[in-house]
Amino acid sequence: MSGTSTLDQAQGLQPLGLGDDAIITCAAALTLNAPGIHITGMNSALQRPPMVSAEAKVLLNAVGFVPSWRPSWGKVRTFGLTFPAGIELIPVKPEEPGQEDASALKRIAPEKPTKEEVDGETAKRTKIRPPQDALSVQDRLFFLLQPPLENWLKGQELIMPFEPFQYQYEGIGWLFSQKAALLADEMGLGKTMQMITALRLLLRAGQVRRVLLVCPKPLIPNWQREFKMWAEEIPVTTVEGDGHRRNITWRMPGAHVLLANYEVVVRDYQTMIAEAIKNGHNLRDGLGRRTEVECQTFIDGEPVGQTFLSAQGDQQADKNVCPTGLSQPEAPCPLPQFDLVVLDEAQRTKNRDSLTARTIRSIPRRRSVCLTGTPIENRPEEMSSLFEFMGVIPPGANPDIRQLSQLSKEFILRRTKDLVMTDLPPRLDRDEIIELSTAQRVAYDAAEKEGIMKLNEMGDELSIQNVFELVLRLKQISNYDPLTQESSKLERLQADMEEIAASGGKAILFSQWTKTIDWLEQRMRPYGCLVYHGGIPTPKREPILTKFKNDPDSHIILMSYGTGAVGLNLQFAGYVFLYDRWWNPAVEDQAINRAHRIGCKSQVIVSKFICKDTIEERIDKVLNEKRDMFRRVLGEGDNTNASLSLSAGEIFGLFNMKARTPKGNKSIRPAAPAKDAA
Amino acid sequence: MAQAAPKAQLGFLGVVNVAGTGFVGGLLVTNQLGRPLEFQCTTPVKPNRTQEILYGPTLTSFVCAELIGKTLFERLQVKPQLIVCDQLEMLALRSVISLPVALILPKSAKAEEGTIRAGAHQLRLHADFVGDLEVLTEIAKSFPGDADLIEPLERVREALQETLRAGAAA
Numbered sequence A: 001m002s003g004t005s006t007l008d009q010a011q012g013l014q015p016l017g018l019g020d021d022a023i024i025t026c027a028a029a030l031t032l033n034a035p036g037i038h039i040t041g042m043n044s045a046l047q048r049p050p051m052v053s054a055e056a057k058v059l060l061n062a063v064g065f066v067p068s069w070r071p072s073w074g075k076v077r078t079f080g081l082t083f084p085a086g087i088e089l090i091p092v093k094p095e096e097p098g099q100e101d102a103s104a105l106k107r108i109a110p111e112k113p114t115k116e117e118v119d120g121e122t123a124k125r126t127k128i129r130p131p132q133d134a135l136s137v138q139d140r141l142f143f144l145l146q147p148p149l150e151n152w153l154k155g156q157e158l159i160m161p162f163e164p165f166q167y168q169y170e171g172i173g174w175l176f177s178q179k180a181a182l183l184a185d186e187m188g189l190g191k192t193m194q195m196i197t198a199l200r201l202l203l204r205a206g207q208v209r210r211v212l213l214v215c216p217k218p219l220i221p222n223w224q225r226e227f228k229m230w231a232e233e234i235p236v237t238t239v240e241g242d243g244h245r246r247n248i249t250w251r252m253p254g255a256h257v258l259l260a261n262y263e264v265v266v267r268d269y270q271t272m273i274a275e276a277i278k279n280g281h282n283l284r285d286g287l288g289r290r291t292e293v294e295c296q297t298f299i300d301g302e303p304v305g306q307t308f309l310s311a312q313g314d315q316q317a318d319k320n321v322c323p324t325g326l327s328q329p330e331a332p333c334p335l336p337q338f339d340l341v342v343l344d345e346a347q348r349t350k351n352r353d354s355l356t357a358r359t360i361r362s363i364p365r366r367r368s369v370c371l372t373g374t375p376i377e378n379r380p381e382e383m384s385s386l387f388e389f390m391g392v393i394p395p396g397a398n399p400d401i402r403q404l405s406q407l408s409k410e411f412i413l414r415r416t417k418d419l420v421m422t423d424l425p426p427r428l429d430r431d432e433i434i435e436l437s438t439a440q441r442v443a444y445d446a447a448e449k450e451g452i453m454k455l456n457e458m459g460d461e462l463s464i465q466n467v468f469e470l471v472l473r474l475k476q477i478s479n480y481d482p483l484t485q486e487s488s489k490l491e492r493l494q495a496d497m498e499e500i501a502a503s504g505g506k507a508i509l510f511s512q513w514t515k516t517i518d519w520l521e522q523r524m525r526p527y528g529c530l531v532y533h534g535g536i537p538t539p540k541r542e543p544i545l546t547k548f549k550n551d552p553d554s555h556i557i558l559m560s561y562g563t564g565a566v567g568l569n570l571q572f573a574g575y576v577f578l579y580d581r582w583w584n585p586a587v588e589d590q591a592i593n594r595a596h597r598i599g600c601k602s603q604v605i606v607s608k609f610i611c612k613d614t615i616e617e618r619i620d621k622v623l624n625e626k627r628d629m630f631r632r633v634l635g636e637g638d639n640t641n642a643s644l645s646l647s648a649g650e651i652f653g654l655f656n657m658k659a660r661t662p663k664g665n666k667s668i669r670p671a672a673p674a675k676d677a678a
Numbered sequence B: 001m002a003q004a005a006p007k008a009q010l011g012f013l014g015v016v017n018v019a020g021t022g023f024v025g026g027l028l029v030t031n032q033l034g035r036p037l038e039f040q041c042t043t044p045v046k047p048n049r050t051q052e053i054l055y056g057p058t059l060t061s062f063v064c065a066e067l068i069g070k071t072l073f074e075r076l077q078v079k080p081q082l083i084v085c086d087q088l089e090m091l092a093l094r095s096v097i098s099l100p101v102a103l104i105l106p107k108s109a110k111a112e113e114g115t116i117r118a119g120a121h122q123l124r125l126h127a128d129f130v131g132d133l134e135v136l137t138e139i140a141k142s143f144p145g146d147a148d149l150i151e152p153l154e155r156v157r158e159a160l161q162e163t164l165r166a167g168a169a170a
Helices: A002-011 A020-033 A043-047 A115-119 A137-144 A149-153 A166-177 A191-204 A217-230 A243-250 A262-278 A314-320 A355-361 A382-390 A401-411 A438-461 A464-479 A488-502 A514-523 A538-550 A585-592 A615-630 A648-653 B049-075 B088-095 B132-140 B150-169
Strands: A078-082 A180-183 A211-215 A236-238 A257-261 A292-299 A302-310 A338-344 A365-371 A427-434 A507-511 A530-532 A556-560 A575-578 A604-611 A659-661 A664-666 B009-018 B022-031 B036-042 B082-085 B101-104 B115-118 B121-125
Touching: A078 A137, A078 B049, A137 B150, A149 A166, A149 A191, A166 A180, A166 A191, A180 A191, A180 A382, A180 A401, A191 A211, A191 A217, A191 A338, A191 A365, A211 A217, A211 A262, A217 A236, A217 A257, A217 A538, A243 A262, A257 A262, A262 A355, A355 A382, A365 A382, A382 A401, A427 A488, A438 A464, A464 A514, A464 A615, A464 A648, A488 A507, A488 A514, A488 A575, A488 A604, A507 A514, A507 A585, A514 A530, A514 A556, A530 A538, A538 A556, A575 A585, A585 A604, A604 A615, B009 B049, B009 B088, B009 B150, B022 B049, B022 B150, B036 B049, B036 B150, B049 B088, B082 B088, B082 B132, B082 B150, B088 B101, B088 B121, B101 B132, B115 B132, B121 B132
Parallel strands: A180 A365, A211 A257, A211 A338, A236 A257, A338 A365, A427 A604, A507 A556, A507 A575, A530 A556, A575 A604, B009 B082, B082 B101
Antiparallel strands: A078 B036, A292 A302, A659 A664, B009 B022, B022 B036, B101 B121, B115 B121
């Protein structure tokens, strides 16, 4: 303010703090001393300090703002979720050192600290990702807030006998999050271990409380053993024994994991479904969808007839509807219900109209998981049956190839050894082309000539069964001549076994026929031969495998494809012989992968015996062509799985014949020239 | 085989400041092994201009600790025994709740008075609450030696991003 400034400079006065109005009044009086003012007698008076007084004046208007401010924040809104309490399982006491059988097994990863830990770097973490069908924030947060699997499994809360591989962590996390899943890893990559570990996590996280695991009968001991190794704290109850005992087991409270074979499941559920329908329950499929429920009648354990019972109409739907398990607790269900049903070797249900597939789909459940190394054995459409069980397609739907491919991306996880097991010792396949012995050749040629002649004479009565019988006959002669007992394959096998036994190695031999296996057993005795096929009672099977593993004098085990091809861990064997060939390379691969799997420490040599200029050579060519053709179905990286067994047309084609159809002959597949065959 | 360690419940508090949206906080309660028990998070809190001017440099601490942290703590059904954070401003939460609040120090931090080793980390407590050190010492016995206390905070932040994405999509 200019007035105040002039006052300060001229008079050396300080502002009085009386307010602007007072100062301005005072300043106006003092400016009379400025130059240019007339000097009169009043000048001395003017030089006297003015008399200043101050008084408070009330402002005419109130101030327009609040002189104080109180911090005021709106209410903070929150959102939250509580995680369900999991099942508390009692940890198992550690066994004495050296007592644990697993100590003899090979660790799949060293126990020592990882490089990242040594270097102080952040170790790799596998986060559980929300599934695509988790739409609500709560659902997504549930998965996002789970700890990384490495933290969860590193030995604090869950004991892992071996450190899983990275791809296994990913598989475990995927199984944990999916309500519908098909784990289709190639054989030998640890599907069993991934499933068991995912089960542990699901039980701990309170996501499942009751689980049914269905597998082929020969694999029951295998699952029991794997559970003991990977999740000893989880009590596993096997559904077995007579009907009364099984009935109690099905409904036993507190049994977290039930283990049953397909035959038992079909038989018992059929019985229970029949009772439920008799009692007026309106059945749906196991996921609560309306569908036709099939009931087969058993008398004394034998199936005697089938009845198809349709679900009743909507008007009764809410009264006695069954099942779908936990989603409809108000509807008491007479069938045992599960939070999760796991199908091992799920290709057993590939025929969606089979009694097995229909019955399996009727099991009340919330989550469905399939395990198989061969999701397609014959036709891509086989996946439809698995997808229907998983609940990702409606009952009876027939998705086309494009739709199947889309569904596969979301619901199938498949890894091959080529992609993930870069450090797995190689599998060396060699086709052993063997000349028939003289006696075999004579017998073979005579049988073929006679057989074809008979087939031609049959005319329109010729069936695939007739041709099939001839094929089997010729394959058997290729194995050995029944008349003279001569066998070129045996000579080759004996030569190889001399070397294998001398070096302390172990070999697995697969054959299609138990008769051949029994014939070979006598001749393989010098090599500590053991036999494992469907004729061996189940209780005796495990001791045979244990002996083969532990007895240094036991160098070879003879197995049938049907019993020995699936689920067994024989990675200590470095040699596999396919004495005769199965119709489907996928089954052969399963057999080979008993030895070539995680834990094998050296290369696996696979010898496929093929007799030259015989039906075996022709079948091998056809199968190789088909293997190439179907390599595309499950992706470029898949070089072992997709394959077809021989169709009727192709079996006729082995003899340059045409398949018969009701409307006449129809050439399904012309015989390929030898030079075109793969 | 796992040792029978005493059980503890830990709270992990994280707040993110999203430009244009505001502060969003999350509090995750886990057991001593990192398994989640409860999660609470806030909707965005956006200070206005007046609040920014008047709170000045204390704004972040006030919003994170007294506003968001305290609210989340009060909402919890599963009460933790310790709140862990990795932002200095959060330590002020200790003044408004009756629970120790521990700040995770950087890996380069050396052990000094007022800090304690827990799991793989050095923790600092609020200087005004000397009794917390004793409480934390007791709780830290339940931690595995290599317990990673940073990782749950990463989960919290990932969950907050998810809620923000869901909020934006809604």
